Amino acid sequence: MSDFTLGILGSGQLGRMIVQAAADYGISCHVFAPDANNSPAGEICNKLTEAEYSDQNALNHFYNVVDAVTCEFENVPISALEMAPESVLKSPGIKALATAQERLIEKETAKLLGIPTSPYWKIGSISDLSDALDALDGSAILKTAKLGYDGKGQIRTKSGDSPEQLWHGINTDFAILESFVNFKKEISFLIARNTKGQTIIFPPTLNHHKNGILIHSTSPAILPQSVIDAGCDYVESMANHLEVVGLLAMELFLTEENTLVFNEIAPRPHNSYHWTIEGCKTSQFHQLVRSVSGLPFGEVETSKKWHMKNIFGQSVSELQSGYSNAKSYVHDYGKEDPKIDRKMGHITWVE
Numbered sequence: 001m002s003d004f005t006l007g008i009l010g011s012g013q014l015g016r017m018i019v020q021a022a023a024d025y026g027i028s029c030h031v032f033a034p035d036a037n038n039s040p041a042g043e044i045c046n047k048l049t050e051a052e053y054s055d056q057n058a059l060n061h062f063y064n065v066v067d068a069v070t071c072e073f074e075n076v077p078i079s080a081l082e083m084a085p086e087s088v089l090k091s092p093g094i095k096a097l098a099t100a101q102e103r104l105i106e107k108e109t110a111k112l113l114g115i116p117t118s119p120y121w122k123i124g125s126i127s128d129l130s131d132a133l134d135a136l137d138g139s140a141i142l143k144t145a146k147l148g149y150d151g152k153g154q155i156r157t158k159s160g161d162s163p164e165q166l167w168h169g170i171n172t173d174f175a176i177l178e179s180f181v182n183f184k185k186e187i188s189f190l191i192a193r194n195t196k197g198q199t200i201i202f203p204p205t206l207n208h209h210k211n212g213i214l215i216h217s218t219s220p221a222i223l224p225q226s227v228i229d230a231g232c233d234y235v236e237s238m239a240n241h242l243e244v245v246g247l248l249a250m251e252l253f254l255t256e257e258n259t260l261v262f263n264e265i266a267p268r269p270h271n272s273y274h275w276t277i278e279g280c281k282t283s284q285f286h287q288l289v290r291s292v293s294g295l296p297f298g299e300v301e302t303s304k305k306w307h308m309k310n311i312f313g314q315s316v317s318e319l320q321s322g323y324s325n326a327k328s329y330v331h332d333y334g335k336e337d338p339k340i341d342r343k344m345g346h347i348t349w350v351e
């Protein structure tokens with residue numbers, strides 16, 4: 001049994017799978033979240049604190065008993081991570097978290113590092129939006145700059161659309177308008193980086209979305225070597241620039257010309273890499289635990305073709321049918337309320 005305690009801010013399924021991986025290494029986890037009780041991570045962790053991320057007292061107690069802290073979703077308030085004393089290792093780190101929380105900073109960072117982006121405009125008013133729609137060639141997506149996930153806070157648009165209506169619809173004071181990328185594929189790359197700056201990159205994953213939500217992933221994605229090399233370069237330069245400790249996923253579009261266009265980053269375990277639990281000697285969750293606890297990285301190669309399918313509230317019965325298929329690996333997140341589009345679990349299988 002290790003005497004290392006990993007703190008987790010957030011209590012969803014990503015936290016749950018971090019707890020499961022940490023347990024394999026004898027590492028205990030302390031979950032901190034406003035809804036920690038009966039949550040996917042809260043119900044299986046060693047200790048939990050149910051408190052608001054603004055509760056300084058509760059955070060002080062939490063930071064007194066953990067050796068490292070990681071964020072299982074990117075919208076953890078920065079102030080909660082900033083409260084951690086020097087002695088507690090912060091994952092993914094303040095810079096990485098702040099960058100991933102704001103789509104404009106995210107895109108500007110990509111540009112700075114030479115990672116191609118589609119044209120985008122900062123939108124703070126109806127007149128900004130009107131100018132951007134005039135400059136736009138083709139269709140676009142208007143996204144809230146902050147707090148979007150699973151396709152939420154996004155509207156598809158084209159030149160000629162009413163700026164007033166769109167601005168009313170997006171319902172924020174800070175948005176970004178992004179040119180629509182006519183991609184042939186959506187790909188994600190995932191890197192783990194430790195405190196010594198050492199890195200390891202997982203095989204690329206091919207993703208299928210519906211209404212902005214990830215439905216199905218396959219890996220390794222069959223891609224020209226030049227595309228794989230570019231994606232690895234991009235994710236590595238971003239992880240180094242942001243001084244990530246832990247994991248960094250990058251979502252990219254592949255165009256007909258086989259060039260990659262940046263979409264977004266997530267400095268945490270990524271849904272498109274859940275297949276690594278069965279598919280790699282060291283899953284993304286294990287690699288995260290290793291990165292923050294000083295353990296060396298494990299291997300991530302795979303010789304098989306893996307599939308992962310998300311199971312939502314509306315299709316929750318598929319978790320049951322997964323058990324009848326001897327070749328499926330079923331993951332039930334232990335959520336009680338099967339709402340539409342709520343991720344209830346996932347199923348992994350090999351081709």
Ligand SMILES: Nc1ncnc2c1ncn2[C@@H]1O[C@H](COP(=O)(O)OP(=O)(O)O)[C@@H](O)[C@H]1O
Pocket residue numbers: 118141148149150151152178179180181182183186209211212213251263264
């Ligand atoms: N500029 C774009 N061009 C084409 N499709 C896009 C664009 N931006 C987003 N999408 C589609 O919407 C999905 C969700 O958008 P994303 O920016 O990744 O937001 P989220 O934070 O909700 O994952 C993407 O995976 C992609 O399918």
Ligand SMILES: [Mg+2]
Pocket residue numbers: 251264
């Ligand atoms: Mg996304």
